[in-house]
């Protein structure tokens with residue numbers, strides 16, 4: 001049975017052209033003019049793009065004394081409704097600290113629920129022999145990236161020597177280290193300072209995490225990655241200080257990648273000054289939203305290529321959960337939502353304004369991360385043989401974003417009232433139409449697959465080779481030329 005996506009404009013990371021896309025089973029068979037099939041998906045007047053990949057989500061994540069409310073079922077459905085066909089979720093070790101058990105636990109939770117494909121990053125939240133050994137197990141289980149928290153002191157935070165050791169292990173395994181870049185010691189002190197001054201509301205969260213705190217940590221992580229000789233991926237880049245560190249590193253030939261979030265590109269820090277406590281707390285995340293100048297820098301970085309990926313860090317806590325921090329902003333569960341809205345807001349505020357080309361939009365929402373995570377061209381590409389994860393993107397469907405019409409389980413939306421100018425007309429996951437605009441039926445939970453990601457990406461291999469050639473060498477000396485001791 002051949003399915004043909006008919007009459008659209010195919011947009012990839014490098015070009016746009018009129019063509020049909022023929023799908024056989026789960027994969028793309030052919031792309032070209034006037035293709036015939038047994039079944040047709042109408043793409044007239046629309047763009048045909050690789051399905052979105054959101055590489056940063058926290059579904060059902062146990063965190064800060066509670067568990068993120070978005071489930072794997074609601075999260076993957078919401079993503080599909082927004083044109084996203086793959087999520088990469090952060091796997092956290094449980095009480096036993098085992099990486100292997102944590103990955104199995106994530107499989108147990110996600111497998112029966114997901115309607116589209118998924119991968120995991122593994123968090124490294126300490127350092128010991130078990131972690132060293134089990135990082136290899138993780139890679140063997142198809143997890144080739146490890147996140148390190150430089151913040152959340154007393155909980156997830158790791159120290160510089162632990163970063164060094166874990167980055168070194170990543171290099172040996174051909175895996176990609178990632179960092180949450182914020183100086184956790186300084187955040188901790190600034191939090192205490194805010195509370196001492198009587199600033200207990202959500203604005204204290206933003207004041208205690210200034211951009212300099214993020215920039216310093218980004219520079220430090222880059223320095224450690226360079227000393228070890230490994231590529232580095234910096235998650236949720238929110239500010240010019242961190243962007244500048246990444247830009248500088250890349251200009252010096254370092255393989256550093258930066259991931260701003262859709263929220264950071266569009267929403268700003270004035271939200272924390274709202275007189276409505278719930279409104280401000282619903283927007284508490286780390287790092288926090290920044291000012292307009294930082295947003296301009298992030299947009300420019302996407303256009304210039306100094307930033308490569310737009311994610312969401314979707315970590316959804318209900319208003320009730322946010323109220324755990326009613327008397328102390330440090331207790332507000334950190335996280336906001338966006339996996340459903342990412343493509344629409346980026347198109348509306350990026351492509352519609354001319355900040356991004358349609359091809360750049362595809363690059364930062366899908367293709368670049370598929371390459372970085374070493375699953376290209378299976379994902380992130382429209383080529384024969386690739387998985388048929390495809391979005392028929394309609395630039396004529398406008399919609400007002402609201403909690404009342406979202407698929408997310410949250411009782412609010414940080415995007416409330418925002419008008420967007422484009423939507424997914426159809427979303428296909430490995431050849432199945434899992435979302436059709438106007439039909440609203442839920443895709444089959446459990447049809448999604450875990451996508452294992454091989455280690456030793458091209459960039460990891462190249463950098464390792466370069467570092468090998470340029471590593472310090474012992475200077476052999478004639479013993480006669482070595483001065484005798486006293």
Ligand SMILES: NC(=O)NCCC(=O)O
Pocket residue numbers: 058180236284285286287313315334335336
């Ligand atoms: N970002 C955030 O505030 N919450 C999720 C956990 C993390 O990524 O740091």
Ligand SMILES: [Zn+2]
Pocket residue numbers: 180235236286
């Ligand atoms: Zn983080």
Ligand SMILES: [Zn+2]
Pocket residue numbers: 056057058090313315
């Ligand atoms: Zn996160």
